[in-house]
Amino acid sequence: MTVALGEADLPMIRSRRSSAVARGDRRPWTFYALAVVFTLYVAALYGPMICIYILSFQDIRGGLVFPMKGQSLHWFIDLFTQVRTGDVKGSFDRSIKLAALVTVITLVVSLMAGLAFRRRFFGDTVVFYLMIGSLVAPGLVLGLGIGLLFQWIGISPSWYTSALGAQLSWTLPFGVLVMFAVMSRFNSVWEEAARDLGATRWQTIRLVVIPVLAPGLVAVALFGFTLSYDEFARTLQTSGSLNTLPLEIWSMTLNVTSPSLYALGTVTTIVSFVIIGACIGAIIVINKRRGVRATGH
Numbered sequence: 001m002t003v004a005l006g007e008a009d010l011p012m013i014r015s016r017r018s019s020a021v022a023r024g025d026r027r028p029w030t031f032y033a034l035a036v037v038f039t040l041y042v043a044a045l046y047g048p049m050i051c052i053y054i055l056s057f058q059d060i061r062g063g064l065v066f067p068m069k070g071q072s073l074h075w076f077i078d079l080f081t082q083v084r085t086g087d088v089k090g091s092f093d094r095s096i097k098l099a100a101l102v103t104v105i106t107l108v109v110s111l112m113a114g115l116a117f118r119r120r121f122f123g124d125t126v127v128f129y130l131m132i133g134s135l136v137a138p139g140l141v142l143g144l145g146i147g148l149l150f151q152w153i154g155i156s157p158s159w160y161t162s163a164l165g166a167q168l169s170w171t172l173p174f175g176v177l178v179m180f181a182v183m184s185r186f187n188s189v190w191e192e193a194a195r196d197l198g199a200t201r202w203q204t205i206r207l208v209v210i211p212v213l214a215p216g217l218v219a220v221a222l223f224g225f226t227l228s229y230d231e232f233a234r235t236l237q238t239s240g241s242l243n244t245l246p247l248e249i250w251s252m253t254l255n256v257t258s259p260s261l262y263a264l265g266t267v268t269t270i271v272s273f274v275i276i277g278a279c280i281g282a283i284i285v286i287n288k289r290r291g292v293r294a295t296g297h
Helices: 007-022 029-055 074-081 088-116 124-135 140-151 161-185 189-196 201-212 216-228 245-256 262-293
Strands: none
Touching: 007 201, 029 189, 029 262, 074 088, 074 262, 088 161, 088 201, 088 245, 124 161, 140 161, 161 216, 189 201, 201 216, 216 262
């Protein structure tokens, strides 16, 4: 027999829980052991990053190790004003432009793939495995192959040609997989209702499909941007003579021995968090508007 619990039963449940704690009932030792392991994991994951952020705010006397010497924004200013630290402005500009281009292409192709794979067609399994096959290929090898391919067809490797192709081989599989998950929850009844009301195929996609899939499309765009913005292995062999930001950071580790390198890491992290926060905020706003429309107030 199933007993339904209501709000009136909550005080009784809380009182029983309090009495159990008072009697000395405690969690098993495995809970505390796992808590320690998790704490160590978080410390190992975020500890080095926090150290870099702290050391980037030193003054001109600062070094690469603790103890921290003073507090200032000197190394952030030095990062964007001194040429000796590297082409930070140019590499950042190229990375942002490349990531934006990759995001748009990934978003469009993923949406098209999600719409196409709702129905079976001849060779769909082969097409699917070809799309995700690049995930299992080593990034350096794949990037080298793409660079050689562009040279063979007469296109010089650069950040907007071969590097774009190399990064799309990395972002498209993730975008398609996310879109498949989103499309699995899409109800085709909404499309049928739109067509019954006289909407064309394009109007159905523009006014029904895309608004319903908007949170998932934002997630695909976030994947595309972040994967492109931080990509190193595939870009190393395909960017040509001009570095993207990850490549510039890597080259700076070879000749820069000042906290300006830490400042660069802090700036790139802030940019990543701003993009992630904007995408999460967009999803929240979309869901809130959708809830308002559903309730009517």
